Every structure is written in C-alpha cells, then in structure tokens.
Amino acid sequence: MSNIEASKKLAAYTAVDRHVKPEHRIIGIGSGSTVPYVVERIVQQGEEANKGRVFIPTGFQSKELIVSSKLALGDVDEYPTIDVTLDGADEVDYQLNCVKGGGACHLREKVLAEAANTFILVADYRKNVQYLGTNFVQGVPIEVVPFAYAKVLQNLHHILGSPNAVLRMAVKKAGPVVTDNGNFIIDAPFPREKMLDPYIIMAQIKMLTGVVEVGLFCRMAKAAYFGNEDGTVTVRWDDEKVEQVAAPE
Numbered sequence: 001m002s003n004i005e006a007s008k009k010l011a012a013y014t015a016v017d018r019h020v021k022p023e024h025r026i027i028g029i030g031s032g033s034t035v036p037y038v039v040e041r042i043v044q045q046g047e048e049a050n051k052g053r054v055f056i057p058t059g060f061q062s063k064e065l066i067v068s069s070k071l072a073l074g075d076v077d078e079y080p081t082i083d084v085t086l087d088g089a090d091e092v093d094y095q096l097n098c099v100k101g102g103g104a105c106h107l108r109e110k111v112l113a114e115a116a117n118t119f120i121l122v123a124d125y126r127k128n129v130q131y132l133g134t135n136f137v138q139g140v141p142i143e144v145v146p147f148a149y150a151k152v153l154q155n156l157h158h159i160l161g162s163p164n165a166v167l168r169m170a171v172k173k174a175g176p177v178v179t180d181n182g183n184f185i186i187d188a189p190f191p192r193e194k195m196l197d198p199y200i201i202m203a204q205i206k207m208l209t210g211v212v213e214v215g216l217f218c219r220m221a222k223a224a225y226f227g228n229e230d231g232t233v234t235v236r237w238d239d240e241k242v243e244q245v246a247a248p249e
C-alpha cells in the first residue's frame with residue numbers, strides 16, 4: 001500500500017473509532033477514495049453494532065459501497081436528520097473550510113453534511129493546508145444546470161474574478177461530466193485573496209442563477225482527520241485546536 005493510501009486509511013479508521021458510536025443509527029457516507037476505508041472500519045464494528053443502523057449515500061459510488069458491504073441503505077428524504085456524516089475532502093484549511101466536488105458529488109454531500117448532527121472530514125496529509133487553493137489548484141467545483149452553464153461561466157469570468165473557470169470535461173466519454181443529478185460541473189480557480197475567507201465567494205457564486213451548489217463547505221465540519229506519512233493522525237477541530245494522535249491498532 002502506498003504512503004498516500006495508508007494515510008487515507010489511518011485517517012478514516014481513527015475518525016470512525018472516535019465518532020461512529022454504538023448509539024448512532026443513521027450514518028451518512030460520503031464519496032471519494034478515502035471513504036471506502038470509513039465503510040471498512042464501520043463493518044469491522046461487527047454485525048451486532050450495525051444491526052438497525054441505516055446508511056445514507058452521497059451518490060452512486062457510496063450507494064454501491066453501502067450495498068456491497070451488506071449494510072442497510074436509506075435516503076436523506078426518509079432520514080433528514082443524520083447522527084454523523086463522514087466524508088473526504090479535496091482540501092481543508094485551518095478553519096475547517098474545505099473544497100469538495102473533485103468527484104462531482106458535492107451537492108448531495110452538502111445536503112448530508114447539513115443534515116448531520118456531526119460532520120467529520122477524513123483525508124490524507126496533502127489536503128491539510130493553511131489556505132484553500134494551495135495544492136488543489138483546479139478550482140472550486142460548481143454544479144450548474146446544463147442550459148445555464150455558458151451564462152454562469154461568463155459571470156465567473158467577468159464578474160466574480162475567475163478568468164480561467166472551465167466546464168469539466170469527461171475522460172472516457174465525449175462531452176462534459178454529468179453529475180448523479182444530471183447537471184454539469186464548472187471548475188473555477190480563484191486568487192489567494194478570495195480564499196482567505198471563502199464564505200464570501202461561496203455566497204456570491206451561489207447567488208448566480210443556474211448554480212445548483214458550490215463545492216466550498218464553510219465551517220461545517222466538527223473535525224478533520226489527516227493521516228500522516230509517519231503513521232500519526234493530525235486532527236483539526238472547529239475551535240482551531242490541533243491534536244496529534246497515534247495510529248489505531
């Protein structure tokens with residue numbers, strides 16, 4: 001297993017051990033390459049612990065993960081209050097603002113984050129930054145309704161200060177990425193000064209008609225767990241405290 005993969009697993013295992021408690025019944029499962037380790041650790045809690053629990057996915061990938069792990073699947077329209085949601089991130093700053101949507105799942109992810117009593121981020125050490133846009137430079141993912149994409153792009157280029165915003169194109173399909181909700185994704189890079197307090201630009205983007213959701217999650221998480229190369233885990237809390245913990249058994 002590579003260092004990065006091991007770091008993702010460390011972060012996920014530590015977060016599950018601390019935040020998925022026996023009394024939790026409704027659990028939100030995020031998307032991305034770190035989340036499979038979250039589900040792996042939850043399964044390790046045993047059949048008894050998972051009996052009566054319902055797991056809510058943030059998209060196609062996590063739905064498959066829940067079903068293939070033989071956990072009970074539910075949806076947020078049936079369970080609008082979630083005990084705890086665990087999810088990955090593309091980048092997280094020192095105030096727990098984060099960029100999400102590298103996998104185009106941020107609309108459902110934000111709904112599950114908002115629905116949760118506790119929202120927890122899990123990631124490898126590359127995602128732990130002072131300011132957003134440090135390592136994840138492709139820009140803020142923005143989900144838009146297809147017919148409005150050109151208008152929103154124009155707004156981003158000429159009004160909101162992202163001249164390099166682009167429509168995200170698919171890799172093994174001609175044309176744009178289409179989300180689980182049938183929408184398009186725009187990736188909009190912003191200069192550092194806009195990322196110092198990302199709430200402002202998040203609100204401005206969200207006000208553009210045609211935008212469905214912005215991949216900036218501002219101060220929503222209770223804690224972020226980052227697996228490190230040396231086998232420790234750095235935990236950042238919502239009060240800006242930073243904790244260093246040893247790896248779980």
Ligand SMILES: O=C[C@H](O)[C@H](O)[C@H](O)COP(=O)(O)O
Nearest residue numbers: 032033088101102103104105
């Ligand atoms: O849309 C995708 C999600 O926001 C992911 O949680 C995010 O891209 C992080 O994924 P990974 O754990 O693969 O870095």
